[in-house]
Amino acid sequence: MGSKKVDRRIKYTKMVLRESFINLLEKKDISQISIKEICEDADINRSTFYAHYNDQYDLIEKIQNQLFENIEMHLSAFTQNDLPIVPVDMVEQIFECIQENARLCKLLLSERGDLNFQKRVLMLVYEKIISDLTRGGTISKEDAEYIYAFTLTGCIGAIQKWLNDDMNKSPRFMAETIIRLTTLVL
Amino acid sequence: MGSKKVDRRIKYTKMVLRESFINLLEKKDISQISIKEICEDADINRSTFYAHYNDQYDLIEKIQNQLFENIEMHLSAFTQNDLPIVPVDMVEQIFECIQENARLCKLLLSERGDLNFQKRVLMLVYEKIISDLTRGGTISKEDAEYIYAFTLTGCIGAIQKWLNDDMNKSPRFMAETIIRLTTLVL
DNA sequence: GCTGTTTAACAACACCGTGTTTAATAAAAA
DNA sequence: TTTTTATTAAACACGGTGTTGTTAAACAGC
Numbered sequence: 001m002g003s004k005k006v007d008r009r010i011k012y013t014k015m016v017l018r019e020s021f022i023n024l025l026e027k028k029d030i031s032q033i034s035i036k037e038i039c040e041d042a043d044i045n046r047s048t049f050y051a052h053y054n055d056q057y058d059l060i061e062k063i064q065n066q067l068f069e070n071i072e073m074h075l076s077a078f079t080q081n082d083l084p085i086v087p088v089d090m091v092e093q094i095f096e097c098i099q100e101n102a103r104l105c106k107l108l109l110s111e112r113g114d115l116n117f118q119k120r121v122l123m124l125v126y127e128k129i130i131s132d133l134t135r136g137g138t139i140s141k142e143d144a145e146y147i148y149a150f151t152l153t154g155c156i157g158a159i160q161k162w163l164n165d166d167m168n169k170s171p172r173f174m175a176e177t178i179i180r181l182t183t184l185v186l
Numbered sequence: 187m188g189s190k191k192v193d194r195r196i197k198y199t200k201m202v203l204r205e206s207f208i209n210l211l212e213k214k215d216i217s218q219i220s221i222k223e224i225c226e227d228a229d230i231n232r233s234t235f236y237a238h239y240n241d242q243y244d245l246i247e248k249i250q251n252q253l254f255e256n257i258e259m260h261l262s263a264f265t266q267n268d269l270p271i272v273p274v275d276m277v278e279q280i281f282e283c284i285q286e287n288a289r290l291c292k293l294l295l296s297e298r299g300d301l302n303f304q305k306r307v308l309m310l311v312y313e314k315i316i317s318d319l320t321r322g323g324t325i326s327k328e329d330a331e332y333i334y335a336f337t338l339t340g341c342i343g344a345i346q347k348w349l350n351d352d353m354n355k356s357p358r359f360m361a362e363t364i365i366r367l368t369t370l371v372l
Numbered sequence: 373g374c375t376g377t378t379t380a381a382c383a384a385c386a387c388c389g390t391g392t393t394t395a396a397t398a399a400a401a402a
Numbered sequence: 403t404t405t406t407t408a409t410t411a412a413a414c415a416c417g418g419t420g421t422t423g424t425t426a427a428a429c430a431g432c
Contacts, residue, residue, distance in 0.1 A: 005401095007400065007408065009398095009407085010408070029243075031216075031243065034390090035389080036388090036389060036390085044410095045409065046391085047409080048408080048410075050390095050392080057217065090361075092357045092361040098349070098357075099353055102349065106349045109342075110350070111301065111305070112301075113301055114301075115297065146344050146363050147363075149343040150343050151340060151343075152343055153339040153346070154336035154337060154343065155336070157335040157340065159295065160295050160339070161335035163288065163292040164292075172278050174332075175275075175276075175278040175280075177332050178336075185370060193428065194427095194428070194429095195379090195428070199380080220417090220418060221418075222417080230382095232382095232419085232420085233381070233422090234380075234382075237380070241419095
């Protein structure tokens, strides 16, 4: 099952490269991090880096892939027992996965984060939560702060969609929609 | 009023640099765009670029500043007549401003977009809409698509906040909060 | 409009990171 | 042990970077 045929040297190289890269990402933007810098920090030859990755962006993508594979594994193990899937539990699972990879997730989602990662998280959330929640129901209590976070980025999502649709709705319609959704939540 | 003391050469230089840069941004990611490339496209000496900007990221920030100043001007002109501010109208104004700068906004908010810009739009939306909407009320009709866009990015906002708060709430609480907000809107 | 002064744009320069290739070495796998 | 293969060091051409002093154009005063 587990492909244990991976050379130990490769394991080590990838490990230290990822570690050094993540350390650097906590200090500065990815665009300011040179491959030379990563290799020096990891004490790995630059040629070896190129044997595994094309550049920093390829490396960060591989790291993201690994993270998502990890999360998918957790979730599939959760849904494998044929019990009825309780949405709340499923979401809880996702948050637990995020918590387990807190350092990396925080890095990829924060200010200097990665828009590509945001999109992938968005897709994950969509697949695992939203699509299974086609039922209505009143949600009860909350911390006001989280509703704000929810509402704020929700507005941005609507604006993005509006632009992607080449603004085939009027500003008026959009304004009303945004106001509606906002007040609905608050 | 207008500071017309700006050298015509500077005006031209900045204009063509911004134009070339935006053209390139429509083709590839900012990280793949070299300063040399921008200058060749604009037919401007590289040294001249450095006289005005530090790098590509400085340039995009200046472009964003200009955009936001533009939007702020529109909005202040809108609120200057001491009529009561109708939130819907205000939001409509914002969307009209976005529409006027559609090309640039779409660029900065799309896949290859800028997280920094997202944050600034978020702040603008917060200041102009959310903070003025501390009243409740049922919002009526809608296009389902926009609610989805709103909900999806809203979840991401909650996750980001959760990570920024060092996850001082339990995964369970977060799961319940997300579910609550989601079903509330749907 | 013509002047001298200011300053923006320019060309040339040294520097550094990149990506690739070579042969040599060391370590893992069979 | 033998075979296979990953890592390494060194060298390479290439291209983008950021700064230098020089040239040319816009500005202010008359």
